[in-house]
Amino acid sequence: MYTIKTPATSANLGAGFDTLGIAFNLYNSFQVEKSTEIKLENIDEAYNNEDNLFLQAYKIACQKIGTYTPIHVIFDTQIPISRGLGSSASFITAGVIAASILHDEALSEEQIFQIAASIEGHPDNVAPCLHGGYCSSMKLDDTTSIIKSLTLDSSWKFTALIPEFTVNTNQARNILPNTYQRSDVAHNIASAILTSQALQEGNLRLLKVSSNDRIHEPYRKTLIHDFDTLKNIVTNDTSGVLLISGSGPTCLCIAKNELSPAAIQQIARLPHKWNVLPLQVANAGSEIRG
Secondary structure, eight states: OEEEEEEEEEEOTTTOTTTEEEEEEEEEEEEEEEOSSOEEESSOGGGSSTTOHHHHHHHHHHHHHTOOOOEEEEEEEOSOTTSSSOHHHHHHHHHHHHHHHTTTSOSOHHHHHHHHHHHHSSSTTHHHHHHOSEEEEEEOSSSOEEEEEEOOOTTOEEEEEEOSSOOOHHHHHHTSOSOOOHHHHHHHHHHHHHHHHHHHHTOHHHHHHHTOOSSSHHHHGGGSTTHHHHHHHHHHHHSSEEEEOTTSSOEEEEESSOOOHHHHHHHHTSTTOOEEEEEOBOSSOSEEEO
């Protein structure tokens, strides 16, 4: 059997809507082999069917390759589902990789990226999931995206704050307006550029100035219980920033200091059981063993 290991990702990073993403050391693992029938093991019954994103991605990639074999998959999933940490991208990327390695490495890394990004619908999670580290990506059309790996200063401390509740991705998409003021668009373009520069330089002052997103966070924060309270606790304690991870509800603290025990206790007393998880950047991206 082969083992495919794909990392969690946090996308958007404030103003970098559908563009910026980072891979972290929280993983899903998939043991895969050819089979005479489809067999999915160690997966919740709700996902043990044809709608499983891994299986869908595997079949689509097999169509691109031009051959198909049933597959046996053993799941070990550590990335929480519907929390804004790239679980969908992890499943999709792994499914495409599985199709390639089980059919004589039929796809290049570039082809894996393009197929996975087209299935996901946007590349901001797939890019760091596959390549690792800190990435900027852009969708050119329905089948083509481009990616650029960026430098990330080593002084940053990353902490995910993961609640017990979920936010439906479609709801998080639909809550966004269809049009924006020109001034808000210009603000976000500048903010995304400066955020990227701040993360590369380790410039906390610049990050704090540029992290005031106007495209998605003002709307999506209304779906996240305790958001304003959580933001006050985290930013006052670390002097860093708190951003919505992906479409939420997980939030990502980026700072030069880790959360103090006192702040963690404050967060633990919030009504919706927030889990505080320090993270390291996963520079290797997706990995294959076997």
